[in-house]
Amino acid sequence: MDLKTQLKQLGHRFLSDWNWDKSIRTLDLGLLLGLAILAGSLAANLAQIGLDPPIRPNRGLAPQPRDPSQPFETFLAITTQNLFDVELGADPVANEQPKAPQGDLAPFLAKLELRGVYQGQPKLAVLYNKDTQQEGVFAEEEKVFDGPLLSKIEGEMDQERVLLVMGSAQGWLGLAGVDKPVVAPTPIAIRAENPAEKGVEEKSQSYSENGKDFFLRSEEVDKELNNLPTLLNQARVIPYFKEGQHQGFVIKAIDKGSLYEKLGLQNNDIIKQINGEKIDSPEKAFSLLKMLRNEREITLNLERQGGAKTMVYHIN
DSSP, X not given: OOHHHHHHHXXXXXXXXXXXXXXXXXXXXXXXXXXXXXXXXXHHHHHHHHHSOOOOOOGGGSXXXXXXXXXXXXXXXXXXXXXXXXOOOOOXXXXXXXXXXXXXXXXXXXXXXXXXXXXXXXXXXXXXXXXXTEEEEEETTEESTTSSEEEEEEOSSSOOEEEEEETTEEEEEEBOOSOOOOOOOOOOXXXXXXXXXXXXXXXXXXXXXXXXXXXXXXXXXXXXXXXXXXXXXXXXEEEEEETTEEEEEEEEOOOTTSHHHHTTOOTTEEEEEETTEEOOSHHXXXXXXXXXXXXXXXXXXXXXXXXXXXXXXXXX
């Protein structure tokens, strides 16, 4: 008998001798026992979960509340470095109130008197020194009688004032009143009138025989120039331009009987030259008044009604 045949016989014998009913019952019992163990283990785990206490947060790790009030230095980096690139404005500055004159300026102002203001370009102020009895015409940024600096000229019609500065001190000087210094009268000897002398006396006054040469007495000129504020208000001097070029100054609003009328000037005359020098600034226009005091002969070139005119002043 070969090996293959023997193995088949053993297999048939094993199957015939095996008790299948008992084996099936044993397998069912094992499965049932396994399921019971699994169910018990699951129930135990569920019971353990139900009995464990809930997990609570550790209060000791909670963040401490911050003090909302913090010093300004904390945010200093934001303002100094401009982290947000914002446009920062300048710190507000309180309006500076006028202060009373201090130091050496106060006594200097006490001896000054503002007698007039010229509101042109440049602005001019007529100041009188009571101590030295000197009168001068000063522009802005010019020293007054070798003392304080004339910083500003402002105001209109009886409200004129000037700002004087000396070092760190400054003070305003307002327009003086119309009171004039009292001059003691000079005694005059009364004598009989001589007709021959009368003709000489009349001829010595301001006059012109040909409309070109004008003769003036130095005493009369000095009298007019000593009252400079009134003299400045007896006419208006305005810059004159032609084709965009400065051609001189126009004189207007001449008061009747004023020095300007005695000089033969008329309204709308255009002053172009004085002693051959072009008039291209108010200072040069007013230099005519200074020359009247110091010079003996002055030549004035002007334009009147479109025509050129020359006037010569003889002062004796």
